[in-house]
Amino acid sequence: MSVLPFDDRDGVIWYNGKLVHWRDAKVHLLSHSLHYGNAVFEGARVYNGKVFKLAEHSRRLVKSAKMLAYDLPYSVEELDAATKLVVAENKLDSGYVRPLAWRGAEVIGVSAKGTKVHVMIAAFPWGAYYEQKAIKLVTSKWKRPSPESSPAGSKAAGLYIICTLAKDEALAAGVQDALMHDYKGRLSEATGANLFLVLDGELHTPTTETILNGITRQTVMELARKRGIKVVEREIWPDELAKASEVFLTGSAVEVQPVGAIDGREYPVGPITQQMIADYHALVRS
Ligand SMILES: Cc1ncc(COP(=O)(O)O)c(C=O)c1O
Incomplete structure (x- = not known):
């Protein structure tokens, strides 16, 4: 079964507070997290148009970033609202939500001092993780x-x-x-x-x-x-x-x-x- 590539899809992605067209949701090659592995992310499922345990996932995203010594520029409530928005805009009844936070391209080097924190939330259809029953x-x-x-x-x-x-x-x-x-x-x-x-x-x-x-x-x-x-x-x-x-x-x-x-x-x-x-x-x- 062929899967649509993740950079070439219809729909919108929530990106730093705005909805952008899926294919335009890009980052710069010198983004700090791409080089140093310090992005943090989440994965949640959508059932009947609702994200299961959404606030728990948003809270863990904030906590994951804190453990890597950065604060997200959005509160848990703002992340929840953004997630609901992107699920609704993509008319997703069942599927998966993938929020990601990362440090930007303002500075490159081991120190992350001076980088900005960016956040995106994508939502897309996704079936069973494995094909096998066991x-x-x-x-x-x-x-x-x-x-x-x-x-x-x-x-x-x-x-x-x-x-x-x-x-x-x-x-x-x-x-x-x-x-x-x-x-x-x-x-x-x-x-x-x-x-x-x-x-x-x-x-x-x-x-x-x-x-x-x-x-x-x-x-x-x-x-x-x-x-x-x-x-x-x-x-x-x-x-x-x-x-x-x-x-x-x-x-x-x-x-x-x-x-x-x-x-x-x-x-x-x-x-x-x-x-x-x-x-x-x-x-x-x-
Ligand atoms: C390494 C790892 N352990 C455990 C889990 C299960 O976590 P959760 O139930 O919050 O999805 C995940 C999935 O996110 C994972 O990637």
Whole structure:
């Protein structure tokens, strides 16, 4: 299936406070973030014309930038309004929203002092993240860095270097995604989603030390607790994968995604995964 290139589409993009035609939404080649990786971004889904957990995503964008030592020139409320506007202007009933903030071309050099902060929000149709009902993962050689080596809680562009490498290596190996360990060798997350294991009827998920604390992760933990399922956040080591009866990923893009195999070890799409899929599906459309 061919996908329309992202720089050659109809529609409008919200760009520094204005709606601009999609094909005119450009940046200069000497933009600081293009060279130094300090852009921050978000990804949210639109259901029935409404962005799920919009304010949470806008707040995280502001927080991600703050962790990279810059302030956005827009408040959370302004970002929410801009997102709603761009979704409506593009007549998007279901799809994806991609806000991005970056440092401009006023200054080039390691220091970002003197750069301006720019913000854009794009909205476009987007279907399922994976084609498979249950995906296969391989463990990546890339490790999530320690919080002393990177601002782990920030959705910063530079942190996705290893995610892109890991994902493309997984695709080249004929599976859908990669599972990453962290700098200590503990389970962390996939390249764009958080990890859950079902162990003795309980949901276990890694702590937030080296991962993005997903908005979907938090939502699913809440949904599970409402069902009376015990949720445990803790250090999880790779050998525990042998004891898991079910495994799934969560994320705005992947939603609740069953994992059918990790490094060749197979998992069924079990009852807790199915319950979480159903509960999340109902909630995002409510
Ligand atoms: C590395 C990574 N972890 C986790 C997530 C899940 O986060 P959320 O549920 O907020 O989309 C994402 C998706 O944005 C991600 O890119």
